[in-house]
Amino acid sequence: MxxxxxxxxxxxxxxxxxxxxxxxxxxxxxxxxxxxxxxxxxxxxxxxxxxxxxxxxxxxxxxxxxxxxxxxxxxxxxxxxxxxxxxxxxxxxxxxxxxxxxxxxxxxxxxxxxxxxxxxxxxxxxxxxxxxxxxxxxxxxxxxxxxxxxxxxxxxxxxxxxxxxxxxxxxxxxxxxxxxxxxxxxxxxxxxxxxxxxxxxxxxxxxxxxxxxxxxxxxxxxxxxxxxxxxxxxxxxxxxxxxxxxxxxxxxxxxxxxxxxxxxxxxxxxxxxxxxxDGDIITECPTFADLAAPNNEYPKAKAWCEELLVGDVQMDGNIIRVLMPGAEVNCADKFTGILKAILHAHPETAQKILDHYGISPSNPDDQVFTAVLDYFNDIAFFMPTLAAAQGWAGKAFVYYFNEGNSWDGPTKGRAGHLLDTVYLFENFREFLEPEQQALGRQFAGGFIKFCHGRAPWGSVESNDLEKGFNARVYGSRDGSDGAVRDVHYPFGGDTDRRGLLWECAREGVSLDQLLEVFHLFRGF
CATH class of the missing domain: 3.40.50.1820 (Alpha/Beta hydrolase fold, catalytic domain)
Structure with a gap:
């Protein structure tokens, strides 16, 4: 004691x-x-x-x-x-x-x-x-x-x-x-x-x-x-x-x-x-448009919080399967109907999204629902990461956690929701291989540097995701070499991230519209 x-x-x-x-x-x-x-x-x-x-x-x-x-x-x-x-x-x-x-x-x-x-x-x-x-x-x-x-x-x-x-x-x-x-x-x-x-x-x-x-x-x-x-x-x-x-x-x-x-x-x-x-703790409904804009006062902490570290796991969307048991039944028709209704003025974009994710009623429900979860992952987890990094006034650091889950279960071989905390807090170290333990130490080390006010890796420069983007990637699905690496592009390549929705948002469809598809599917 x-x-x-x-x-x-x-x-x-x-x-x-x-x-x-x-x-x-x-x-x-x-x-x-x-x-x-x-x-x-x-x-x-x-x-x-x-x-x-x-x-x-x-x-x-x-x-x-x-x-x-x-x-x-x-x-x-x-x-x-x-x-x-x-x-x-x-x-x-x-x-x-x-x-x-x-x-x-x-x-x-x-x-x-x-x-x-x-x-x-x-x-x-x-x-x-x-x-x-x-x-x-x-x-x-x-x-x-x-x-x-x-x-x-x-x-x-x-x-x-x-x-x-x-x-x-x-x-x-x-x-x-x-x-x-x-x-x-x-x-x-x-x-x-x-x-x-x-x-x-x-x-x-x-x-x-x-x-x-x-x-x-x-x-x-x-x-x-x-x-x-x-x-x-x-x-x-x-x-x-x-x-x-x-x-x-x-x-x-x-x-x-x-x-x-x-x-x-x-x-x-x-x-x-x-x-x-409630007009007190939360005064308005948040939007992607506000979060991604660097030259506004949204959020208020731009005036008092010096730095932001933001990241996601490659397949965070697996948590939605837990939240929505049984949602795979007829999910292709449901998702397609909602998407086309929201994007009624952009039918070509709606079809591009369906084709890109492989969402078709001709495929089995479980296969389609996995594709729907990929969409939900991108709009509810990945797009917020990019929007927050682009809009932050101070230094913003981005990480992507991609190490596949080596334990038996639905997401074996993929990085699912909460797996980054397994590595960050190192409480499962005896159940991980030596190279995975080393990855955890590196991941936690980056967070510790950040807490000490030292740059854990390169930050996003000039609020520019095209020319000034930097991120740290931890792990890979296939266990390939180079478990920790830096990238200078927000999606594609070593990021193991899809960029279609971000690109759609630059072509006249807003991320807030694409998010509404997710919320209507969930019944919000």
Missing amino acids: VSLSTTYLGEIRGETDGNVEEYLGIPYATLRNRWADAVLVSDREGPVLDVTNYGPTAVSPPSGCDLEFSIMQHSLPRGDLPQSHTGCLNLNISIPHTTEKPPVLPVFVFIHGGGYEIGASSWPQFKLARTDENYPSYRLGPFGFLTSDELRQRGYKANNGLRDQRVALNWIARHIADFGGDPENITVAGVSAGGASVMHHLHSTQPLFKRAIVMSGSYFLLPPLPLSKHEENYKEAMAALGLKHLPVDERIKALLDIPAQEIASHLLRSVIAAPAI
């Missing part, structure tokens, strides 16, 4: 794990009830605070961790962790263990993904053991994102999950110096829904961090919805819970009293867990 005297929190007791000190389950905020605003823990008095064990996780499906293992196609030992609807706002901190006073460390904050429905700061696949690292939990599912007029009228704001993350960032800025971290040198990273969260935080008028990392996630994949759509969502939720016909005050009381796991399980598939355009 190890003890630490802090400025505002008194003495806290953590644990050592090899060369790392861990402070687990530190409460960063309190909740009056499950729907209320998070209140920052600014200071505390009392006996030594024991933070040697993980804190409760947010209420979510108990099978969530195993689901994520299935996407990665490998598992790790894990313990059973309690869930709490009011005690889940805690974070974990890892710092180097040394007998000498260490130098002030850059701070790395990681926001987990999980579609705003699953995830926890204590899952073993994301165990942190480098620099000064922080991993907050936040409210998920209905408690994180359900909203309605009647809830807001009673003081329960929209976007609890994102608000929780903001409070965690404020806690880190206030307290991290006691752990040896530099509050003026914070990098915030997120994967999938966590990456989308980071992009939302880039719209804050308040400076929150110095650098941002967006991994395989954007608010185009999980778009914020207008309050009118959330109102419909809420009505469906009340019907699913059997509360539809209660008077408002009784309904609110029931939402406070019904066991939290019961609410979460009833609403898992009947309502959408998505942020809301």
Whole structure:
């Protein structure tokens, strides 16, 4: 065990794990009830605070961790962790263990993904053991994102999950110096829904961090919805819970009293867990046109966040198969109908897309759905990477993760969603070949350089993807030599990326139109 005297929190007791000190389950905020605003823990008095064990996780499906293992196609030992609807706002901190006073460390904050429905700061696949690292939990599912007029009228704001993350960032800025971290040198990273969260935080008028990392996630994949759509969502939720016909005050009381796991399980598939355009945390619906424009003030963080690192995995789109079970049935007709309706003024472009991806009703459903997923991968994961890099005002660094998954499963041989985190955090190293372990060290090393303010590789120059593009490619599908290489073109060749949609956008069809195809297919 190890003890630490802090400025505002008194003495806290953590644990050592090899060369790392861990402070687990530190409460960063309190909740009056499950729907209320998070209140920052600014200071505390009392006996030594024991933070040697993980804190409760947010209420979510108990099978969530195993689901994520299935996407990665490998598992790790894990313990059973309690869930709490009011005690889940805690974070974990890892710092180097040394007998000498260490130098002030850059701070790395990681926001987990999980579609705003699953995830926890204590899952073993994301165990942190480098620099000064922080991993907050936040409210998920209905408690994180359900909203309605009647809830807001009673003081329960929209976007609890994102608000929780903001409070965690404020806690880190206030307290991290006691752990040896530099509050003026914070990098915030997120994967999938966590990456989308980071992009939302880039719209804050308040400076929150110095650098941002967006991994395989954007608010185009999980778009914020207008309050009118959330109102419909809420009505469906009340019907699913059997509360539809209660008077408002009784309904609110029931939402406070019904066991939290019961609410979460009833609403898992009947309502959408998505942020809301609330005029506060999220003020407008994001567009590709705004994100890709270098000479605007979109997002607001162009004024205060110095650098951006953004990247994707070669086949991130495989996650959509998990999100849409059964969607392969008659998918060629459905996709074709939506695409041609959206591009009714551009029939030649629509046909070019169908031919390029091989989407035809004459092919078997499963084959067509794989092609549809390629389209979804490109519009929801790859195009946001390019748009963010082109539009960023400061230095933007791009990576492509292409190393094929060597474990048995649906994406064996291809780089699927979350595989970059397998290599980044190195928690699966004993299940990887030596050359794969070396790739992981190089991948993580690039992120560490970025956190230290050093260029991990060449940045995109002059917001020009044609003449000034640079990216780092990690791995390859076929295991060929040159596992790490730099490219100077955004697609084709060694990138293993398709550029048709980007080219279509230069010929009169907008990326926002092409994104609408994805959302209509999903039923958004």
